[in-house]
Amino acid sequence: MTTLKDVAEAANVSPTTVSRIINGDSSLKVSDGTRETVQQKIEELGYRVKTKRPTAGNKVALITALSEERSVNDSYWQSICLSIERHAKDIEITNLIRLSDDFQKHQLEMYDAVILVGDLSEQSINQLASINPNLVAVDSKAEHIHVTNIAPDFEIVMKEILESLQANQYQAVAYIGGMNRLQDVQTGQAVEALDDRYYMYQSWMKSHGQADYSYIGEWDAQTGYDGVEKLLAQSPTLNAIIVGSDLVAMGAMNKLKELELVPGKDIQVISFDNLDFSQYLNPSLTSVDLNIDALAQMAINQAVSLAQAPRDWMANIKIPGKILYRDTYQG
Numbered sequence: 001m002t003t004l005k006d007v008a009e010a011a012n013v014s015p016t017t018v019s020r021i022i023n024g025d026s027s028l029k030v031s032d033g034t035r036e037t038v039q040q041k042i043e044e045l046g047y048r049v050k051t052k053r054p055t056a057g058n059k060v061a062l063i064t065a066l067s068e069e070r071s072v073n074d075s076y077w078q079s080i081c082l083s084i085e086r087h088a089k090d091i092e093i094t095n096l097i098r099l100s101d102d103f104q105k106h107q108l109e110m111y112d113a114v115i116l117v118g119d120l121s122e123q124s125i126n127q128l129a130s131i132n133p134n135l136v137a138v139d140s141k142a143e144h145i146h147v148t149n150i151a152p153d154f155e156i157v158m159k160e161i162l163e164s165l166q167a168n169q170y171q172a173v174a175y176i177g178g179m180n181r182l183q184d185v186q187t188g189q190a191v192e193a194l195d196d197r198y199y200m201y202q203s204w205m206k207s208h209g210q211a212d213y214s215y216i217g218e219w220d221a222q223t224g225y226d227g228v229e230k231l232l233a234q235s236p237t238l239n240a241i242i243v244g245s246d247l248v249a250m251g252a253m254n255k256l257k258e259l260e261l262v263p264g265k266d267i268q269v270i271s272f273d274n275l276d277f278s279q280y281l282n283p284s285l286t287s288v289d290l291n292i293d294a295l296a297q298m299a300i301n302q303a304v305s306l307a308q309a310p311r312d313w314m315a316n317i318k319i320p321g322k323i324l325y326r327d328t329y330q331g
Contacts, residue, residue, distance in 0.1 A: 177244025178219030224251030283327030
């Protein structure tokens with residue numbers, strides 16, 4: 001079956017340009033010759049131009065590479081999907097489509113825009129964008145992707161955390177987090193990618209002449225538990241731990257309690273995600289609210305914008321988070 005990408009390659013233009021010509025975008029600045037070439041290649045290759053259904057809004061696909069099990073167990077991604085579905089008032093949005101199922105990627109051409117949730121490799125994202133250029137990724141960890149990406153601004157909030165710890169004389173600071181694994185749809189294999197929070201922690205410690213105490217595992221409670229055990233054995237004088245997610249932090253706090261160390265008194269603990277349970281832990285967990293609703297709303301806004309007026313440039317939008325101070329950090 002001929003795809004939008006096939007037409008673009010035959011006409012020597014980008015898929016976005018083909019899409020805009022098909023949709024009659026009068027603001028597109030290309031020559032009449034280019035428009036004629038694209039139309040000619042559409043006819044020669046037998047490309048079937050999709051006919052938009054007469055709906056009140058735009059038709060948007062919500063897709064993910066996450067397995068059903070991870071979608072249920074990973075509270076971060078689950079909350080993003082639910083928030084997108086909840087905020088999708090003026091568009092027709094599909095139920096969550098799993099790329100691991102029998103879904104055929106060329107079916108993405110049926111949609112006015114696509115919102116991608118979950119960790120995909122650079123190659124996979126760019127492949128999907130070649131099928132439907134109106135693609136918006138949410139918190140993609142892949143580099144060099146040719147799509148709009150909406151993500152939390154970890155740099156600002158990590159700087160705020162580290163400056164606060166320094167100002168309050170917490171010098172022996174550790175980081176515990178997980179490894180991101182970017183799935184390749186075609187091969188089924190995963191590419192490892194370190195998290196931005198970890199990079200920023202490393203950069204800060206190096207630039208301030210402080211020791212790097214870090215532990216990277218999975219995004220689960222066991223990583224927090226094991227990380228505390230290893231790091232305290234390495235440096236018993238640790239007085240603060242930054243944790244990449246609340247689930248990891250829960251394991252870290254359990255290990256601290258086993259060691260008869262009180263989070264927020266003996267060792268400061270600051271986490272990310274602000275999941276519902278974080279405020280009910282004992283002691284309550286200081287955590288960064290990543291503003292999931294804003295991520296979801298911005299993803300929808302960008303998808304609708306692309307559906308209504310395709311463009312040949314991409315946006316990298318950062319959403320600021322907010323530290324919610326609770327018992328585990330006495331700043």
